[in-house]
Every structure is written in structure tokens, then in C-alpha cells.
Amino acid sequence: MLKQQIGVEFKQILTFNRVLTWFLIIILPVWIQYLIIHEGYYFTDNIDLYGRLLNGIGAMIFPILVLFVFADTIIHERNNNYLTYTKIRIDFNIYLNAKIIVNALLSFGVSFLYAFLPFLFAQYINPQFAFITNIGDSGNMPGTVTFDQLLVYGPFMYGFIYSLWVGINGVLYATLPLILCLILDNSFVALSIPFVWYQAMSFVSAVLGISKFAPLYTVFPYSIMQQDLWTVFVPFMFLLIIVIVSYVYLKRRNSTEWLF
Incomplete structure (x- = not known):
């Protein structure tokens, strides 16, 4: 039954408009950053170029970008009374x-492609076609x-593992709002x-002088000096715990019947 419902979800989401949305999420923020930096900037090496491509508006609004991959569909299901009919024919745990x-x-x-495609461009494509030429040769x-x-x-x-990291964070930032939409009455909240947590904790970390733990810098670390790798797991684990607790709470609350 779960496998069948997964197939239903994929069938519903795979529309032209949704695929176009994914394409824009992956390409548009990096393209905007490319237009900003392709002239008048000097880069020490290909990895420096890669960091500049990612360190733009996309990094600032990352939780919003991943929200529109799939999680936003839950709003339409609530507003259109889709859940009213769904709960008649399917178990809540299977649906969730x-x-x-x-x-x-x-x-x-x-999220993975959002990080990995710019890496391929900076490391392999640009050196061949020289779209951006102001790059040094420090050897990465x-x-x-x-x-x-x-x-x-x-x-x-480096590019592959880091892109995996961005992808995993994308899962958390996309899963939490989906679960919260089934817990809270106010979908906007x-x-x-x-996103508010992502920005607020980054600001608080900067004020307290512990920017190395800022969610923004642990996902996109290109505006801060190198830190120990363990530091990136501090906000990650905190967010993971929130997601798990929210999931368990939602399942227990709806263990006997749908409450929305």
C-alpha cells in the first residue's frame, strides 16, 4: 500500500510546471550569481569560483527554494479539502x-544538483571554454x-561529497515545513x-561570535574561514532532532484518526 501511494504522489507531482520549477531552482540562483561575478572579480582557483557561484541569493533563501520542490503541495491539499477525501480511503501513516x-x-x-552542477561548471567546463578567465592557478x-x-x-x-551534504540539508529543510503543515493550523507560519530559524540562528550566532555554528555557514561555508568539519553537524543535528520530534508527535496525535 505504501509503494502504491508513493507512485500516486510521484504521478501527481510530475507535471510540466513542477519540473520547470525544479529547473529554475537549480539554475536561476546560480545564473544570477554568475552574471554578477563573471566580470570584475578575480578568483584564486576553480574552487574559489565554485564558492562564489553558490554564495549568493540561493544560499540566503535555501529553505525557501527546497520548500517549492514538493512540500508546498500540502497547502493545496488542505485548502482544496483534498485531505477530507483522502482520509476516507487511506491510513494516515501510509499517507504521511x-x-x-x-x-x-x-x-x-x-538540492544535490543545485550544488553539483555549478561544481562541474567551475571545475571542468569553464577551464575548457573560458567563460570566466580571471582565475589563478593555486591548484585547489x-x-x-x-x-x-x-x-x-x-x-x-570534494564536489561530490559536498553536494551530498547540501542535498541532505535540503531534505531536512523541506521535510520540516511539510510536517508542520499537518500540525499547525496556520500553513504560512x-x-x-x-526559513526564520535558518536566518535567525545565523544572526544570533554572528552576534555571539560563534558564526561557525550558523546554519547558513554550515551549509554554504563560503563567507567564513575554514572551520573543523565537526562544526557543521551542530545546527544539522539540532534541526534533525526537531524533524524527528515533530514526526513522532504528528504520528502519535493521529494514531487513531486524522485530526485535520
Whole structure:
């Protein structure tokens, strides 16, 4: 039954408009940043260029971007009374788990590509076609920003592993609003909480002098000096705990019947 419901969710979400939305999420923020930096900027190496491409408006609004991969569909289902008819024919746990699985797969895929495609451009495509020429030749040496430690395994492994990290964070920032929309009556508040937390905690961390724990800098560390890799897991684990607690609460609250 769960497998069937997952298929239903995929069938409903795979529309032209939704695929276009994913394409814009992946391409548009980086393209805007490219237009800003492609002239008048000097880059020490390909990884520096990569960091500049990611360190723009997309990094600032990352929780909003992943929200529109799939999680926002829950609003339409609530407003159009879709849930009223759904709860007649399907168990809540199956419905919830199918939503979370599809949301996780799609948000991971989009977030991963959002980080990995610019890496391929900066590391492999641009050197061949010279779209951006003001790049030094320091050899992608580690030691500048967090995750540069991975460069000892080669540029590709660096880009791949870091993109996995962005993808995993994308899953959390997309899953929390989906769950909160099924807990809170105000959908706008539910969808806003992850973004507000992302920005507010980054601001508080800066004020307290512990910017290395800012959610923004632990996902996109290109505006802060290199930190130990363990620091990125502090806000990540905090957010993961919130997601797990919210999920458990929602399942227990609706263990006998749908409450919305």
C-alpha cells in the first residue's frame, strides 16, 4: 500500500510546471550569481569560483527554494479539502510516510544538483571554454573554507561529497515545513518556521561570535574561514532532532484518526 501511494504522489507531482520549477531552482540562483561575478572579480582557483557561484541569493533563501520542490503541495491539499477525501480511503501513516519519502527523494535530488552542477561548471567546463578567465592557478589547495579538507581526496570527491551534504540539508529543510503543515493550523507560519530559524540562528550566532555554528555557514561555508568539519553537524543535528520530534508527535496525535 505504501509503494502504491508513493507512485500516486510521484504521478501527481510530475507535471510540466513542477519540473520547470525544479529547473529554475537549480539554475536561476546560480545564473544570477554568475552574471554578477563573471566580470570584475578575480578568483584564486576553480574552487574559489565554485564558492562564489553558490554564495549568493540561493544560499540566503535555501529553505525557501527546497520548500517549492514538493512540500508546498500540502497547502493545496488542505485548502482544496483534498485531505477530507483522502482520509476516507487511506491510513494516515501510509499517507504521511509516502509524502515524506517522495519529498525526501525529490528535495535531495534538486538540492544535490543545485550544488553539483555549478561544481562541474567551475571545475571542468569553464577551464575548457573560458567563460570566466580571471582565475589563478593555486591548484585547489585546501585550507580556505570548510569542506576544503576534502580536496586531499581530489576535486571530484570534494564536489561530490559536498553536494551530498547540501542535498541532505535540503531534505531536512523541506521535510520540516511539510510536517508542520499537518500540525499547525496556520500553513504560512508552518512553512516560514524553517526559513526564520535558518536566518535567525545565523544572526544570533554572528552576534555571539560563534558564526561557525550558523546554519547558513554550515551549509554554504563560503563567507567564513575554514572551520573543523565537526562544526557543521551542530545546527544539522539540532534541526534533525526537531524533524524527528515533530514526526513522532504528528504520528502519535493521529494514531487513531486524522485530526485535520
